[in-house]
Amino acid sequence: MRQKYVILKNDEKNELILRAFAELDNTELVLACEETYDGKIIKSTIPKGKKALVSILRTQNIYPPGLYTEIIAESVMELYDSKNIHTKELLFDDMTFLKKETKTFIATDNIEYEEIESDEILDDDFNINYETKYTLNEDGFILNFEEKELIDVECEI
Numbered sequence: 001m002r003q004k005y006v007i008l009k010n011d012e013k014n015e016l017i018l019r020a021f022a023e024l025d026n027t028e029l030v031l032a033c034e035e036t037y038d039g040k041i042i043k044s045t046i047p048k049g050k051k052a053l054v055s056i057l058r059t060q061n062i063y064p065p066g067l068y069t070e071i072i073a074e075s076v077m078e079l080y081d082s083k084n085i086h087t088k089e090l091l092f093d094d095m096t097f098l099k100k101e102t103k104t105f106i107a108t109d110n111i112e113y114e115e116i117e118s119d120e121i122l123d124d125d126f127n128i129n130y131e132t133k134y135t136l137n138e139d140g141f142i143l144n145f146e147e148k149e150l151i152d153v154e155c156e157i
Contacts, residue, residue: 007088009079014039035062
């Protein structure tokens, strides 16, 4: 999903306006939210740093993801440092942040493989009786297996 943020610094009213646009059906960006901030508060927060400014910019109505908010805060700082620039437009595409790095695996000759007949893979005559009980702790429900041997398998999603 693509998102667009428009930042407007209105010196006449001493306010900052942040507009968030969201993609609708992969065709157009529509206004999702608009938040107006007191310019005095923004100016007094900028010297405290980017984290302080992010906490001011995030509200109940507009709460961009962390990566976006940092860039938005930097743009607000640039607007207040410049006397000539009053508007900034930022376009974000979630797919750029969701792309995953691929890992290269190197095959070695030291691995021994056991040949398995395809019928053995489909064989389902195993009798494992898992008795489970649920206990509640401070984190929520935890599943406890009564079996003595558990296999720890790491999966990457």
